[in-house]
Amino acid sequence: MNSTPMDLYQKAIIVGAGGHAKVVCDSYMSQDSTNCAEVIGAVDPALKIGMPWYRNLTILGDDSELERQSKTQCVLLNGLGQLPHDSGIRTKVYNKLKAQGFDFATVIDGSAVVSPSVKLDEGVQVLAGVIIQADAQIGANCIINTGAQIDHDCVIGAHSSVAPRAVLCGGVRLGKNVFVGANAVIIQNVVVEDGAVIAAGSVVTKNVFAGQVVYPPRVNQ
Structure with a gap:
């Protein structure tokens, strides 16, 4: 495992160049510049090398560009988003590049409110306007x-995604690879097991088993 302190990397590369990558780029650049490496561009196999991308950055090439980078000088930002039933592309790319020896930067947007007691594993992305309260724990690549909003004592397993404006009340536990949709609410102490999907707008009041999909109530028209 690479043990280089995050503030000693000389450059950062974004993996993927879609919409989520732009958001991650903004959040990373909003942090204290003394703790961030310089972003030099993005890699994306679907785009042409050298083409303009975002914020005066360019496409550096496909994943083969990473083979030319020093793993002690270059940190990665996972620019791939996550959707339910997307075959886990984001997770697969993360695991592949970790196996090659790369580290992923943990991102905390400058506007986020994160308690000092929160534990964030490698590659977690805390984006604009997020609130994470005391003693929450967020697993890698989330x-x-x-x-x-993530309230006190919540535990979120690796490779999970909590979509915009979702709320996890105190003591909620999410397994690995869980997807929580936009504006969903999970009440106190509920357990959501691995691979479950909480659809947008759902209100979850009881435990959810592995792989289950929870939908909001339908309103008769």
């Missing part, structure tokens, strides 16, 4: 998306 996305806590725009305006989400």
